[in-house]
Amino acid sequence: MQSASTVFLVRPVRFGFNTETAGSNHFQQTIADLDQAIIQEKAFAEFDAAVAKLRAHGVQVLVMDDTPAPPKPDAVFPNNWLTLHPDGRVVLYPMHAPNRRPERRPDILESLGNQFTIREVIDLSHYEQEGRFLEGTGSVIFDHQHRVAYAGLSPRTDADLFQHVTSLLGYQPLAFRATDAQGHAIYHTNVMLCVGANLRSSVWKA
Template sequence: MHAKQQQLSDTLVMVRPVDFGFNEQTGGDNAFQHRPDKDEHVTEKALIEFQNMVSNLRSVGLTVLVLESRTTPQKTPDAVFPNNWFSTTQSGDLLVYPMHAENRRQERRINDLTELLENNHYKVNNTQIIGQFDEKEEVLEGTGVLIFDHIHNRIFAAQSERCHPAQLARFASARQYSETYLFHTTSSSGLPIYHTNVMMSIGEGFAVICADSITDKREYQTLKSALEMDREIIEISMEQTEKHFCANILHVTNNQGEPYIVMSQSAFNGFTHTQKTQLEKYGTLLPNPIDTIEKIGGGSARCMITEIFLPKTA
């Protein structure tokens, strides 16, 4: 049987954005990306934002492991978003996912990651490649597209070029998930939303969802009913989703067991007072100023962090 996981992690992996910039290969379906002005110095700004966020997370007792840069023939402008290429489980599995863009496939540094984890006393019992390592069509971009409800052993996913339904079905079956909720979305530009985690987040006790982005209201009612069993639903607008990344947040716990909700400063500013009050019932809000990474990269705070659920070595 599939081992039931806890919902919240106290250890996160982040990747220093030494090659950060506008990714031409992902701009076609990521409407959240914006081209920089020529004199914006985006890499330098992203590196500062990244380090400030690492320091901010560590200051409240979260363990942050930084995967440092390496020299590669091809630049990896989206490497700051590692949650798309790997995830981990409590049973010791390191899962590696097929990526849509060619330069994003170059981000998958399995040996470097395993070394970082093992050097910090985390045990990798098994590394599993999901699908084909060089897969170009049936992609499944990790926790960018897979929103895990670990408590109930369920997956919520929005179909897109980054989330192929056949690959999702094989993954859910092989990993023995009890339920999979696949639904369809549309952004204000008319395209499917490229990653589920920019329109939906599941924490312990709450879920943030952009209901307006789900095109089939019956699909929304189905997933809402599933979540309402034991979670408070906080609905956000399309503007809060697209302009503020209010859904791109992550519920975590520090080394004292105290809960925090990691988000960008833009998301914090975008939530209404009522919504902030709702969220604060479940953890301290932890905003991070990452304007350059959001604007140019088209991802936010949740995209920048991968949870580590692996067992610790003695």
């Protein structure tokens, strides 16, 4: 199947602007006139609405709560540190920003293992010590039907790690470079590309 029938989401408790990721994510902006309490309230409302919408369309949604400490402003994006595969393999990814690394929580993995079969955990987090990163399905877009994986290279997406992961999982790698209007590498592939079932193709020009 191209798309999963079950997803798991992390409900963030310290959502906000992440100063450690801002250097490579040029789309991220601060909201100067809102305090943290209001930002958090809006994050909860958007999260709960997304869960309700997915469930209304027949998607099984597993919700796990973020932990307040240490602060993890991007905990709502667990797809960057973890991918789950139909053959029971799990991949843990090396994260560019130090304050994102605590998002890799053994208790989440244990909870998922209680509900699904986990045959093998492939932990790539040690590459952080070498300054090499690959951030899950932010970095890599998997076309499961055609066994092709796409990656836009950036400070968060290492070309050699991309080749390594696709070799392990049995996908043909297709890497490319993409920049924004200012010439900055686009930090994550999934902000510009997606693959899904029953999507109409289109051509977009700037």
